Amino acid sequence: NAGVTQTPKFQVLKTGQSMTLQCAQDMNHEYMSWYRQDPGMGLRLIHYSVGAGITDQGEVPNGYNVSRSTTEDFPLRLLSAAPSQTSVYFCASSPGTGWFQPQHFGDGTRLSIL
């Protein structure tokens, strides 16, 4: 019963490096999202997808790219890492049966940019 799986769990990068945070769900959910969690700011939406091939920006999209080639996977790419992107990243999914369905979250990826 995997749910939403995020890899890696921890990562340290140097400024300017690029990397991809992986997210996969096995619940056949149509909606998937990426959030970042920073102290005192709750979670903020980076990008989201309402289905394969469809993505859109959230509140804080700058410096991040996403794609959704399959229903299961929704990777988040950091193009050129900056210290301001040090955060905990959460991937979430929810059924496409209704906008009111609660989201299921992965366990998070803790990312540090030096």
Next chain:
Amino acid sequence: AQKVTQAQTEISVVEKEDVTLDCVYETRDTTYYLFWYKQPPSGELVFLIRRNSFDEQNEISGRYSWNFQKSTSSFNFTITASQVVDSAVYFCALSEAAEGAQKLVFGQGTRLTINP
């Protein structure tokens, strides 16, 4: 624009005390859902409850209860007879019909510490 405010940054109580976590929201939409999530020290986010804008009935689940008042735009969460296992960060969140569930707006979170 939508906004969720959790004014209590940290709360610390002794075990068995009752504690209420406040949540105030702003929205122009008439159709919306409110959620509470729990983040224990292990870091994952656990869904606790959702409430839609047309249902102002209070909800009770064991030691947990929620009070939704549209007149004050509040959705407060009370833990009765708190236990050490309740120690966590609690988030209130808002989803508007116009925006969809994939666009949750979270409050800043309240860190609750239950001391034995």
